[in-house]
Amino acid sequence: MSLPLITKPELSPNQQALPIVRDLIARREQLQVAVHRVRGATVIDCGIEVPGGWEAGLAFASICLGGLAQVKLQWADFGGLRWPGIEVVTDHPIRACLASQYAGWFIKKDKFSAMGSGPGRALVQTEELFTKLGYRDSSPVAIFCLESRKLPTEAAVDMIVEKCRCEPSDLYILVAPTASAAGSVQIAARAVETGLHKLMELGYDLGTIESGWGICPIPPVAADDLSAIGRTNDAVLYGATVHYNLRDDDDKLSSLVGQIPSMASRDYGDLFGKLFKQYGNFYDIDPLLFSPAEVWLSNIQSGSSFHAGSLRPDLLTSSFGLEYR
Numbered sequence: 383m384s385l386p387l388i389t390k391p392e393l394s395p396n397q398q399a400l401p402i403v404r405d406l407i408a409r410r411e412q413l414q415v416a417v418h419r420v421r422g423a424t425v426i427d428c429g430i431e432v433p434g435g436w437e438a439g440l441a442f443a444s445i446c447l448g449g450l451a452q453v454k455l456q457w458a459d460f461g462g463l464r465w466p467g468i469e470v471v472t473d474h475p476i477r478a479c480l481a482s483q484y485a486g487w488f489i490k491k492d493k494f495s496a497m498g499s500g501p502g503r504a505l506v507q508t509e510e511l512f513t514k515l516g517y518r519d520s521s522p523v524a525i526f527c528l529e530s531r532k533l534p535t536e537a538a539v540d541m542i543v544e545k546c547r548c549e550p551s552d553l554y555i556l557v558a559p560t561a562s563a564a565g566s567v568q569i570a571a572r573a574v575e576t577g578l579h580k581l582m583e584l585g586y587d588l589g590t591i592e593s594g595w596g597i598c599p600i601p602p603v604a605a606d607d608l609s610a611i612g613r614t615n616d617a618v619l620y621g622a623t624v625h626y627n628l629r630d631d632d633d634k635l636s637s638l639v640g641q642i643p644s645m646a647s648r649d650y651g652d653l654f655g656k657l658f659k660q661y662g663n664f665y666d667i668d669p670l671l672f673s674p675a676e677v678w679l680s681n682i683q684s685g686s687s688f689h690a691g692s693l694r695p696d697l698l699t700s701s702f703g704l705e706y707r
Contacts (some may be wrong), residue, residue: 393474395448395482395501396521403525403554406441413438421539422550429562430533436466436600439567442556443468446568448482448501450474453481453571458597460621461693465599465702468570475626479575480582481517485529491538496530496557502573506545515583524548528557529565532608561610566601569614573598573622573674580642580673591628592682596674598622602702612655615672616701619644619654620694622631622674629683636688639679643691647671653701 391397408428410417415438416427428434428442436455444453451472458467472478486509487498502525504512504519512518524546528534543550558564573596578705582588599621603611614696628635644650647670649657657667676691696703 383568391520392517393450395450395477395504396519396523396525399445399447399482399501399525400449400523400554401694402441402445402490403556406438406445406556413441413527418533420534421536421543423429423539423543423553423555425533425539426554426556427533428556428564430531430557430559432691434558434562436563436567439558439564440468442527442564442568443559443571445473445496445525445556446500447478447571450478450482455567455600456677458599459644460599460698461695463599463695463698467597467599468567469595470571470574471593471595472574473593475574475578475591476515476588477517479578480511480588480595481515481519483575484511484579489528489534489538489542491541491600492535494532494538495560496528496532496534498526498528499528500525500556502526502542502553504548505548508545522548522662523554525554526556527568528555529560529569531559533557549617551562559610560614561604564615565610570600570617570622573618573624575623575674576618576622577626577642577674577677580670583669584638584641586638590630591626594605594624594628595626596622596624598674598692599698609655612658613654613701615654616697618674619650619671620675620697620701623676623678623693624674625678625680627680627682630681630684632681632684635679635681635686636673638678639688639690642677643674644671644673644675645691646673651697653697655701684697
């Protein structure tokens with residue numbers, strides 16, 4: 383399994399995301415974000431000491447996807463629950479979602495820690511994932527998207543610069559807490575990525591996948607980050623639908639599709655917050671749970687499409703704390 387066209391600079395996630403970063407900086411007042419200089423790097427606060435918002439979250443998600451996906455906010459129907467959602471469409475699913483968007487680098491330096499996503503991961507190359515993908519980005523610019531309640535310290539920025547082997551002035555770091563409007567949006571934008579990661583865990587050859595399309599409800603901002611982790615996971619597990627175009631054998635796809643959705647997990651049917659309390663940590667939760675609620679596989683070779691999973695508006699209503707009058 384490898385990424386095609388890995389040497390083309392026009393497909394560099396860091397290069398493609400840079401214009402979106404610059405636009406976010408230029409519209410900082412409009413999008414309610416703050417721009418800081420830390421050790422020469424540009425750090426953009428999207429919801430810690432500033433309000434941020436849905437539009438900031440939209441930019442955050444687009445940047446996190448390496449500028450290789452169309453991302454749109456819209457109202458949608460989630461199994462009878464009409465609610466704001468985010469739609470992601472990409473013809474570069476592996477590069478945009480796994481090589482860029484996936485939260486695969488745990489950044490820790492002294493007292494600062496954060497989950498690291500974004501195009502810059504393909505420069506750092508500390509994850510086994512990039513060995514599997516056979517991919518390395520080549521870019522003088524490095525862009526990271528962090529899920530954190532704190533801005534990175536000077537020591538953390540120095541470490542990231544060293545890992546990326548870039549100039550401090552070429553490093554851009556976006557930060558948003560889980561419990562923020564931007565945080566809700568950017569996590570809900572991970573449905574396509576979540577499905578791809580599940581397929582990889584199942585041992586499927588991702589090289590057959592040509593495009594991905596997903597939609598997921600955007601959870602209301604929770605009172606605290608731990609509650610927000612529950613809501614954002616529930617949004618994907620019980621509200622997200624993904625669709626992949628690929629080329630493979632129909633019999634293989636027919637037997638595969640039922641293994642992809644969250645309902646294939648032993649832990650399916652409980653809210654994520656309840657599961658976290660039950661197990662006491664993330665690592666004992668069934669890893670097969672982390673999947674979209676509903677999956678479509680369309681075989682370009684045969685014209686056949688295969689479906690599995692279903693939306694759970696009842697669980698979304700409970701998780702999101704929705705009250706009807």
